[in-house]
Amino acid sequence: MTDVTMIVNGQVRGASVPPETTLLQLLRDNFNLTGAKLGCDVGDCGACTVIVDGQAVNSCLMLAGQAEGRQILTIEGLASREWLHPIQTAFENSGALQCGFCGPGVLLSAKALLDENLNPSTQEIRDALSGNLCRCTGYTKMIEAVQDAARLLREESRTQLTHARTEATAP
């Protein structure tokens, strides 16, 4: 057995699993986080996408042991019951998901992109989502949703900057 400890959605989680356990199996079966989906299991479909140390990866292609000591973000860590992440708001507003199976992966790929680049071109969005297969939507509304999310996040960061400036200049 391999003992692993990692930070999942801000919480320290640990488990003892057989060495051949993938990160995806660990998340789903041991931590009960079933947002990341098992699709193709060979890294083509992106349904299992999670963010590890800031980078979107296929959790079906990582062994649990490789995630030891790392920071993992799954779709369960993106929102709370009261508050949706701007990317989720944008996807909801544009109706960018249909059956939703690919959704957790798509949203996390979009997040990884927007964390690096708040002003992505259509081509950059297509490139970032090319590892997430969706059989319902045809991607058009997803791309619009990522553009909307980028705008929401830009506005948010501008507001925060203004707040910070106001606070800094306050007597």
Place this chain on the structure above:
Amino acid sequence: MKAFGYVSAKDLEHAIALLGEHGARAKILAGGTDLLVELKHAVHNPEVIVDVSRLHELKTIAVADDGLHIGALVTHSDIMNSPVIRDMFPALVAAAHSIGAMQTRNLGTLGGNLVTCVPSMDSGPALIALDASVTVASTEGQRRMPLFELFVGPRKTSLKPGDLLVDIIIPKENLGKPAAFEKFGLRKGQALALVNVGASFWIDREKSVLVAPRIALGAVAPTVMRAPKAEAFLDGCKISAEVMAEAGRIAAMEAKPISDFRASADYRRDLVAVLVKRALANAQARATAKEKELVA
């Protein structure tokens, strides 16, 4: 996946000791994008997986006296984001960008792409066009060899059990050599190359001729191949669109493609002619752009 033992190497010394100890019973885990798929399909049944993915000393990109060293664990995303590589070898960036998708590029490593040794690997032609060599370490010490000698056949390298690929070196004399990478796949994202091409050359500006041209072809032979006749034709030629097209036609005759479910051999041969021409033209465009940069 079938059960196996798992051990995470702490550093290079530890990794080499582990590989020496387990020999042919071990498989090396780096990015895992190929290995885990093979393990799931039971292509291999290793007793132990030696995880080298935490070896920081194999993740560096640095210019040394003898050239540019790229650690074997540098990921395709690292290559795309490296200011040094973007400046000196945009062809390598293009090759890295053409691999898989964002998720697999974040995991997959340059060393892994090379040792997996599939005929359609994208890093190979770009690196062969720049005369890259590799460092291999084992309990017997380190050795350097041309990258070309690493490739033996489809999924077959010259590495022995216990060997670990340490880094890839682009020699000093080729730093900044104009080069380009071209690939044709059935889609933009997540597509294997039907054909891929790496090309490089220096330009003698006084005589306006091509010097030391290199043409490397992928997915048209059991491993990455050079096109020596096309290279010999180009060497010393006056630069023109016609000689580039002719080099493409010669390279197409040198290629040894097979027909499979992705494309026929004839179609691949035609692609070689077109992609070689494009790669040469793009390398020339880069050389011109670089010169303008230097003048400005």
